[in-house]
Amino acid sequence: MMLERTARMMNFKIEFNYLNIDNYPSIESHLEEMAKKGWLLRKIFMGTLFLYKKIEPTTLDFSISPYEVETFFTRKSKTDLEEFQTVSENVGWNYVDRSYDLYIYYKSENTNAVPMHTDEEEEFKLLERIAKRYLRSQYILFPLIILMSWGTIGSIFNNVRPMKDGWIQPLAVLLPFICSLSLIQIVDLRKFIKTNRENIEQGRRLTFNSTNQWIYKTNGFLFFLVFLILAVYTLYSIFILKNSRVLTMSLPIVAGVIIGLMYRLWIKPLRKGLGFKLGSFLLTLLIAGLVGAPLGMLNFKLLTSSQEIIDPNDYQVLMLNEFIDEEVDEQGNLTRDISFLIPDSHEYTAHFGSLYIRTEYSNALNESLAENLVGRYIKDAKNRLRGKYSQEIHQSFLEGVYHPDLKFSGLTEHDFNRLYNEEANSETSAVWDLINSQSITETNQLWNVDEAYYLSYEKDEVLLRDGKEVFYIEGLDFSDPDVVKQAKVQLQLNE
């Protein structure tokens, strides 16, 4: 609303609408109405964001004409398009903008101009070609979005990382909408082709879609909103948080754009057969991979070195020098993040030779989210224990002999023999319940915080929650009161 108000003051207007090959006549009428109210269309972004300029209220005729400029493998030269536009202007139509394969023209009411399309059968043939192309891309896109939604939304509810990640949360909101939009578009386009094929065969006029428009408009709005959030987050993450991970993550996108550009500039305009173009496309991918991989590594190294400008002393993290007697030149990477659920978080791993200490700090939006995060850390710890000892457990129950490494898991030889005699096996829940209960134990009295747990039997992993703050620390013997005392000082926790 604020955006719209500001825009109106600045003599332009922003509107979320929807333009596609199956509804453009209704948009023509809408644009005519807008011109009568004194708003002339200037630009359309992604078929949904309409930008108008203030004019004197006037009666204009709009014509939106489908014109296929390019398919995946063919591209008409710029001259083709220029000639089409020049001729359209010669016969009296003024060009406004294009949105994908639709070209938008207007003329004043009194100008006599040949209509852009004079034959509905030909118009439909073109629309059918374009619609089939859109459908083909939707058939590829739809299963991919389903897979992506499944993975993203699943991780949002279960894992630690997505709670802190500023990218995944807005995406998780957007993906179900994109998914439903893709499905609706498939249904609408198929219906559009079928109905109009019958219309043409029976000499009737073309019919266009007028339902479901609000879904497209809402999606358009959401898409731009999420896109804006992601763009702001990316910039903030790179420039303010100095987060190398974001830059590394954006590398595949940059590589994708470069591959697309290379293909578009050099291969698509060639007047060669489909086989040649497909071969060239694969070759471009190969070259991009070969060139991109070393570049990516170099980029990663440069970015990692740039991280040293963040001083870990300014953060609540554990540093090696505070816990060992002699002064060492400790190395470490500190990464910071922001997200809706965890507005402030950072991770730091201090290492020197084989020694390391890791700190993960999260300041959640509220206490219940912090409690939720603690639950996820515990779940993660259980999964880690299972991953770490499943082979030894399996072997032990198979051979009936206690594996010596299991003494670090919390399962004693005595307990193993008891369970073995009770005919338990590696999948018996009692076995894992016992390991979990021995490894993940409360340790409140030492830490004096709201929640405190050891996450390993060796007591070298600790999870703490103090109000909205959650700490995960790893790498020291936290059963030692002196270590805990020093850690509390560094983590700025109450004595």
Add this chain to the structure above:
Amino acid sequence: MNFLTYIERRHTLNLNISIDDISDVDTIEKRKIMTKPLTQPMYYILLSLREERHGYEIMQYVEWLTDGRVTIGPGTLYSLLSRFEENKYIQMVSKKENKKIYLITGLGHEILNREIKRLENLLNDARKDGENDEFQNRI
């Protein structure tokens, strides 16, 4: 459509088209070439391109030829021109001031002549329709 069926059809329709002419044209289009009559704008565009012309000239020529009865909009014209060029009904012969100049091909000629023949047949049938007595006395 495989080439054998295509050759068979070619003989049925008595078209003088060689396989080379349409070997690059996609299968669906090949089927359309053989079975469907031309639409009005298709017919007039092919008719105009018996002489070298660019897009705007085609529009003006058709309007002149039909005394304004038939007009072809730029949207219709340019989508047809590109489809015709892709399907080898027409070819670009030169470029003048950034305008592509086209001319009908051998395949385009055959398609157009077949359409003219079809239209002549329709017209003859309409004329013949007046001679009802002949039908009554045929036995």
